[in-house]
Amino acid sequence: VGYGDPVDGGSLTRSHAAELDRADPLRRFRDRFEHGDGDRIYVDGNSLGRLSHDARAAIQATVDEWGSRLVTGWHDWVDLAGRAGDALGAAALGAGPGQVLACDSTTVNLYKLAGAALAAREGSIVVPADDFPTDRYVLEGLAAAHGRELRLLEADPVAPLGVDAVAAAADGAALVVLSHVNYRSGALADMAAISRVVQAAGALVLWDLCHSAGAVDVTLDAAGADLAVGCTYKYLNAGPGSPAFLYVAERHQAALRSPIQGWFSQADQFAMGPRYEPVAGIGRFLAGTPPVIGLAAVMAAAEMLAEAGIGAVRSKAAALTALAIDLHDERLAGLGFSLGTPRAAVERGAHVSLRHPDAWPICRALIEQANVIPDFRRPDSIRFGLPPLYTRYTDVWDAVDRLAALVADGVHERMPAEAARVT
């Protein structure tokens, strides 16, 4: 039984969702995570993924190792950023070894790679006007520092990035920075086609994979991507503020240098010589001492994903979001909702955006009155993130059911409006 097969006479009943759960080949992975939610339905794994038993065990083992081995632990930790990067590359990113590091934050990694690209190439910087804030802010700063134009690409808020629009914007650019999956709409860009047109224009393309790593089958090498960054605390479940990652295609490594010339990127690190000389290979994009305990959770996350298989994860993401979209059409569209996510499975990641003029009070009511945890993105999006490793089809059904009941009852109309909220 797959999604789309009629159950209970073809209507979208809960028993249909339950049937999908029973047939789910990833079903056993749910038990690898800690729940204890009671009645809570968590559909915000696209903000912060769940804690797995594996991550907990890896963190504890590394704390034990710190306690017992002390400084001698560095014999194994010194290359952990590269080993965790290789593991992520193989499990989640379609990247061969020696091209990925797990280190720093997404923001710092974006700064390092974009800064390296601008030092190597003349031209402007292009980024979508609605891209995630940290990307735009970092690039605004780099544009000012390097005296470059920052061009904001206006894009359809729901559809995937248009290849032709990116091609036109890339003309005269040094660097084009794009999200693989849009943080608001969930729209998935065509990485291969867009990388080609950016490169044909003479620019480098840098992909932000925050909302695609661990959610869809990213294929950096096969798509010919130049550079990429992303986080590990969403679909990779490595914990709040866990180390991020960066990717630099092997062909570019020798010509690029990080603007942050830290000692972990030095060719002969413990010679502590007088001049900076970056190591050959991906290690030149390290900066300071790597966060060992955090990296242990990244490694555990990569290993679990390798076990599940990114192909199975991607298939389930498509099916979970398809169920959410069909439930939207059947239960929510008549209540003032519209879909903020592409309808074609190949054009979306693992979250859906449910748009409503009262999205903010509805979101608050969902959390406070219905024990459903989604998140809100201005101006009008409620995001349901559906990480395939632990989300059930019945979770999707229950979340929409509670949402529909709440809006039909007008519960949100009795919530106080507030201007700001942290998620």
Added chain:
Amino acid sequence: VGYGDPVDGGSLTRSHAAELDRADPLRRFRDRFEHGDGDRIYVDGNSLGRLSHDARAAIQATVDEWGSRLVTGWHDWVDLAGRAGDALGAAALGAGPGQVLACDSTTVNLYKLAGAALAAREGSIVVPADDFPTDRYVLEGLAAAHGRELRLLEADPVAPLGVDAVAAAADGAALVVLSHVNYRSGALADMAAISRVVQAAGALVLWDLCHSAGAVDVTLDAAGADLAVGCTYKYLNAGPGSPAFLYVAERHQAALRSPIQGWFSQADQFAMGPRYEPVAGIGRFLAGTPPVIGLAAVMAAAEMLAEAGIGAVRSKAAALTALAIDLHDERLAGLGFSLGTPRAAVERGAHVSLRHPDAWPICRALIEQANVIPDFRRPDSIRFGLPPLYTRYTDVWDAVDRLAALVADGVHERMPAEAARVT
């Protein structure tokens, strides 16, 4: 009984050291750390501090919180970098609230603050020629990017930084970067006097506190320091690669901007508006999502240090290093050693440098044959780091005893020489 009082007839016997342990007001803190070393003597806490029960508990509690609260944990985590920074500032740094953040690595923090200083001031950059590599390398990169001269200040390898030498070098500088405690010699700089002469020359001073935070009573506010960075994995015992910290004196915050314009430094972060506008105050020096689990260990470390009192820590550091120096004079000087650390207690931190032409094979023999863990710094230094919270006077005595016996027996002469080693 304090160090210097004669015991056992005035000779430096082990029972004298044991007497000092019995009288140690910080004695009970040793039991707050995990040991299980057996015969091992650990004198490398200046590379990686020990695991405390407090840090283990804080990490586990935060993992639990991640598992149970999921994204709603951010209501408490969102300002954790500032709260942990304030706690560090009060416990270890002599810094009032709103001036310290715990975040990123020392390297990235140095880059952010030095970059901010160079964007605000014209002039060269000054750094000691023998300063820690990451400082020199980061500044070399910034000097090239900003078109500034990087001036290397030659300094005595054992004595504290000379105030007059720094004053002369600061002429025409925008920024002077100095280590408070030298990583090799352990020499302690006069922060107040040097800050004054740098500022009189029209430059900003940035202090690297990696080897002084948690070891001596740093007094950033009282000394009139401008900027500072440091790590928390040495004397603060927050774990391998734990989050670092940065300090920006309140009077400078409005005029300085981080070159890395991340979303956690944005004035209205979750408005996700079109333009970057840094928040007022220290928060503008954040970049990406803070490492929550690592910050929990930093907070635990700051709380333990506050409980012990930095004054008591500093007094014991002076006494432990005094014992090491006297033992050097009595037991090691005749074996070809010379002292690489200032003899006046006010001129040194919490580690001593024991110099020997065969330092490298001696260091290896100590580790492999005598189960003493120090570290080696080129060209000829064996460092004994003596973190006051858990180091016993008998540890110092035993470590020197084993060292003296080993060198007297010529054990190191039978070790293979090697060119490289990671510590």
